[in-house]
Amino acid sequence: MVNDAITDDLKRRFLEEAQKQGFVAVGFAPAVDDPLRTRRLTEWLDAGFHGDMAWMEDRVDVRRGPASMWPEANSVIALAMSYAPASDPLALESVGDRARISTYAQGADYHDVMKKALKRLARWLVAETEKAGLGDKRLKLFVDTAPVMEKPLAQLAGLGWQGKHTNLVSRDHGSWLFLGAIYSEVAFAPDEPHDDRCGSCTACQRACPTAAFPEPYRLDARRCISYLTIELKGPIPHEFRKAMGNRIYGCDDCLAVCPWNKFAQNAARNRAFLPRAELTAPRLAELLALDDAGFRQLFSGSPIKRIGRDRFVRNCLIAAGNSGDTGLLKPVRALLTDADPVVAEAARWASAELEHFL
Known part of the structure; x- marks a missing residue:
């Protein structure tokens, strides 16, 4: 006692x-x-x-x-x-020349x-x-x-x-x-486990752009945009490229539509997690121009740095191909001969997609 x-x-x-x-x-x-x-x-x-x-x-x-x-x-x-x-994570969904970075990053x-x-x-x-x-x-x-x-x-x-x-x-x-x-090693008195409060809601399941949930409470990471843009090292499978839209690092869709977010308070008191101005709505043209040194400088202290310049630019090229903005053709074509074969392949795909709008 x-x-x-x-x-x-x-x-x-x-x-x-x-x-x-x-x-x-x-x-x-x-x-x-x-x-x-x-x-x-x-x-x-x-x-x-x-x-x-x-x-x-x-x-x-x-x-x-x-x-x-x-x-x-x-x-x-x-x-x-x-x-x-503090703002809607889905607000940039239809802004083609801008990139969407997951809120947490x-x-x-x-x-x-x-x-x-x-x-x-x-x-x-x-x-x-x-x-x-x-x-x-x-x-x-x-x-x-x-x-x-x-x-x-x-x-x-x-x-x-x-x-x-x-x-x-x-x-x-x-x-x-x-x-x-x-x-x-201290034996603290345990708290009560939390009950599931999802009920009949399926908002997160319906919001997923790539149908990554074969059933509730079960995620097929191979279809998840967060996995595709962060963990996958090779080319993005063609079947998911259009669905990625302008998401270049992670995806907030299933989180953003959760009805329980109405009770969430803005985390401004923890200044470390306040968004950096240059990452809230970055221009794709500027991101496509990044070399390794520029990438490391821009994302110093950011979780994005871990995927490296090549994987990041690959993601930006997919977003450029989805943008419909022919003004991005020049920076896209500049990457057609990139030293990284995955980047060069993504540039060919993006260039072909944008040429449809000429």
């Missing part, structure tokens, strides 16, 4: 400290594996829905849950930061922002655990960089539920959440 009172007080103060560090939602869950989630992951991988993301297959035994990854863990602390946009790289905040929280928790007389308790922290199933853990910890678009949905913050986790 004494330890319970101590950990309950520590939990309360941790919540206050997490809020100071910019986290809008925090929940606690037991560090146990989930057989149901494990089965669903195995079925998803067996269906090949992960595409070229071979890292999803690596260490599947560890992905089963916290107990498999770190048996000494007694609690999982799930944390979320909001990046709710218009500001600072969330990996860096969240990891720094989690490290500060971790130091605080270690110090306060020792002060409380609980001994030297170890912990581990994760931000999308390890085989951790953040979304199921967040649901188990009561932060929200995995919606039909497979992302976490919160009653308070909608679909606009970055997730992180701390595994701790």
Whole structure:
């Protein structure tokens, strides 16, 4: 009973400290594996829905849950930061000469922002655990960089539920959440898991431009524009090129139409996630002209930097081909002899598409 009172007080103060560090939602869950989630992951991988993301297959035994990854863990602390946009993410849908970048990638790289905040929280928790007389308790922290199933853990910890678009949905913050986790040897009292509140709504399923959902709660990443523009290294399959429109990095459509977003508050208080002016509605002509040095300079500190100049320009060429703007023919044709064969192929496709409008 004494330890319970101590950990309950520590939990309360941790919540206050997490809020100071910019986290809008925090929940606690037991560090146990989930057989149901494990089965669903195995079925998803067996269906090949992960595409070229071979890292999803690596260490599947560890992905089963916290107990498999770190048996000494007694609690999982799930944390979320909001990046709710101030403007409509779909506003540029029909503006052909401009590119659409997913909301989450218009500001600072969330990996860096969240990891720094989690490290500060971790130091605080270690110090306060020792002060409380609980001994030297170890912990581990994760931000999308390890085989951790953040979304199921967040649901188990009561932060929200995995919606039909497979992302976490919160009653308070909608679909606009970055997730992180701390595994701790401290045995905190768990919070109640969150119920599914999607009901009969199918807005996210109907909004997908490439029909990437074979059924609710199941995503075929091979058809997802986020996968095609970020993870896929080769040519974009022709069957998806027209549907990509002017999306050059990620896709917000299934998130943006979620009715629960009406409760989301703008994340302006976390200035790191405010959109950079040059990324809110960039001109395709300027992006097509980027060489490697220019790409690295423009996207310094951005998650976009990870895909490299060639993959990025490939995406911009698909958007140019879909634009109907013959003014883009010159920068497109300049890439017909690009050193990267994937870029050169995309330039040939875009040039042929634009020539239809001459």
